Amino acid sequence: MGQDPNIMNGPLSGYRIVDLTTVVLGPYATRILGDMGADVVKVEPPEGDMLREIGPRKSPGMAPIHLALGSSKRSVVLDLKRPRARDALMRLVSGADAFVHSMRPGAISRLGLTYDELRGLRPDIVYCGACGFGSGGPYAGRPAYDDLIQGMCGIADLMGRVTGGPPRYAPTIVADKTVGLFVANVVLAALLHRERTGEGQEIEVPMFETMVSYVMVEHLWERAVHPDDGALGYVRMLAPNRRPFRTRDGYMCMLAYTDRHWKAFFELAGCPERSADPRFAHISGRTDNVAELYAVAEELLGERTTAEWLADLEKAEIPAGPVNTLEDLLADPHLAGQDLIRRVDHPSEDETLQIGPPARFSRSPAAVRRPAPLLGEHTVEVLREAGLDEAGIDALLQDGAALQP
Numbered sequence: 001m002g003q004d005p006n007i008m009n010g011p012l013s014g015y016r017i018v019d020l021t022t023v024v025l026g027p028y029a030t031r032i033l034g035d036m037g038a039d040v041v042k043v044e045p046p047e048g049d050m051l052r053e054i055g056p057r058k059s060p061g062m063a064p065i066h067l068a069l070g071s072s073k074r075s076v077v078l079d080l081k082r083p084r085a086r087d088a089l090m091r092l093v094s095g096a097d098a099f100v101h102s103m104r105p106g107a108i109s110r111l112g113l114t115y116d117e118l119r120g121l122r123p124d125i126v127y128c129g130a131c132g133f134g135s136g137g138p139y140a141g142r143p144a145y146d147d148l149i150q151g152m153c154g155i156a157d158l159m160g161r162v163t164g165g166p167p168r169y170a171p172t173i174v175a176d177k178t179v180g181l182f183v184a185n186v187v188l189a190a191l192l193h194r195e196r197t198g199e200g201q202e203i204e205v206p207m208f209e210t211m212v213s214y215v216m217v218e219h220l221w222e223r224a225v226h227p228d229d230g231a232l233g234y235v236r237m238l239a240p241n242r243r244p245f246r247t248r249d250g251y252m253c254m255l256a257y258t259d260r261h262w263k264a265f266f267e268l269a270g271c272p273e274r275s276a277d278p279r280f281a282h283i284s285g286r287t288d289n290v291a292e293l294y295a296v297a298e299e300l301l302g303e304r305t306t307a308e309w310l311a312d313l314e315k316a317e318i319p320a321g322p323v324n325t326l327e328d329l330l331a332d333p334h335l336a337g338q339d340l341i342r343r344v345d346h347p348s349e350d351e352t353l354q355i356g357p358p359a360r361f362s363r364s365p366a367a368v369r370r371p372a373p374l375l376g377e378h379t380v381e382v383l384r385e386a387g388l389d390e391a392g393i394d395a396l397l398q399d400g401a402a403l404q405p
Contacts, residue, residue: 010037011364015191017041018092019073020101020113022049024146024173025207026130027069028180030100033187034072035357035366041092041382042073045080046403048375059348061375067352070372076383077376077403078396080111085401091386093118097194098126098187104141105131115202124200126190130183134206144207149175153211154219162238179210236287241294244323245301252306254297254313254320259283264316269300346371379404 016039019030027042027049034040042049051069052061076092078085093099099118101108108114108129115127132144150156150169160167183205190201218237222230236242244251256265259282263275274280274296279289286293301309306322313320324332330353335341344354357366379402383393396402 009364010035010366010369011361013037013364015039015097016095017098017100017187018043018089018096020099020103021130022102023051024065024069024176025180026100026102026183027051028177029130029183029187031069031072032181032184032357034369037364037366037369040073041076041096041378042070042373043076043078043080043089043092044375046077046400048077052375058350059374062349062372067346067349067372068355071354072369073373074370074378074382075373075376076379078379079401079403080113082399082401084396084399086112088383088386088388088396088402089113090121091388092382093125094121095386096122096125097191098128100128100130100183100187102130104143105129105135106141119200122200124194124198126187126194126200126203128183128187128190128203128205130179130205130207132206133208135204139208146173146176149179149207149211152208154215155211158215158219158233158238162240162242164240175207175211178214179205179207182210236290239290239294241291241298245298247301247304247306247309249305251323252301252309252320253323254301254309254318256297256318257283261316261318262286265297265300265313265318268312268316269303271300344368344371348374374405376403376405 012033015033015037017030017033019026019040019042021027021030021042030038030040030042048061049066049070052063052066054065055063057063078089080086080089099113101113103111115125115129118127119125132142132149133139147169151167153175155174156167156169159170186203186205190203194200218234219232221232221234223232224230244253254265256262262280263272266272266274266280279285280293280296310320310322322328329335330341338358340356340358342354342356344352346352352371354368356368359366380393380397383396383402388396393402397404
């Protein structure tokens with residue numbers, strides 16, 4: 001499969017995934033699968049995935065997000081508008097377990113890479129297409145990126161409501177990455193189905209629908225039981241004081257949640273009688289009066305320093321923590337103990353920072369299997385594995401249908 005035998009022990013070792021995804025959504029999904037041992041062959045156009053050129057870089061095409069999302073993969077460059085390159089891709093697909101793409105239906109159809117065409121080569125192929133909108137609705141075929149989906153699924157409006165300002169996007173690529181997690185999940189489920197039945201299948205993962213299902217878990221709220229006239233929006237999420245609490249010398253996070261938590265908190269704050277207040281004694285009352293509850297907590301937490309509160313809250317086993325900056329994360333002692341953020345020597349980029357897989361497997365560990373590749377770094381290697389002879393590979397390279405560094 002083209003991998004070092006010393007790292008062929010991940011839970012997906014032995015599986016090959018042909019990856020035609022770009023930007024963040026699909027590459028995040030396939031990075032997860034690659035970390036779990038799958039041989040992910042990322043097929044790129046001659047110009048490469050656009051993320052290769054976004055941000056500071058030491059070498060062309062090796063920008064920060066590519067260093068993150070390109071890890072645990074091999075890069076093959078094929079110009080799929082050329083017949084020779086498409087034929088080479090078909091050779092790759094015939095030996096693959098899964099095919100993942102993030103093209104709109106019209107684009108993938110024009111390339112002749114639909115599910116019906118690929119299952120003719122590999123009947124049990126797991127075929128997953130990530131798109132903006134599902135094929136059954138009036139938005140099908142429209143282009144979509146993270147900001148658009150954040151706005152359409154309600155996140156931007158919710159951000160504006162809680163900040164008291166205009167709608168705004170969350171300052172992380174939340175739609176792409178959430179849907180990417182979903183893509184990884186459904187590919188794994190389909191591979192498991194194939195193991196049990198021998199059947200491949202086609203999967204469609206639309207961004208809009210996925211993010212609406214994500215947001216509405218809690219925000220469907222009263223409509224779940226009163227479909228016609230119930231209020232939308234989980235009141236705790238929308239409470240104006242649901243934010244890091246100000247202490248005497250800064251800010252902290254505290255989420256007393258259970259009855260025991262709040263009783264212990266009020267005792268620590270020197271006002272145990274508040275736990276008997278019918279507004280705060282039980283979770284139903286706290287939910288109905290969450291704005292008042294958080295206002296009381298904000299007032300009490302402001303009387304002591306962050307360090308004093310964190311020490312006492314930890315003893316009482318009430319969830320609490322600091323408000324970290326991005327810089328704080330790089331020095332966080334727990335993350336250091338978990339070896340999550342590592343200094344790694346890269347073949348072309350010298351020393352880099354790498355975020356490792358957060359999940360721990362006792363028998364088949366996840367790991368960063370490979371450094372992020374140069375554009376086309378593995379073109380020749382992978383084409384040889386697919387059974388192309390040297391003359392055929394040379395013809396692809398000379399024709400410009402394939403590229404290597």
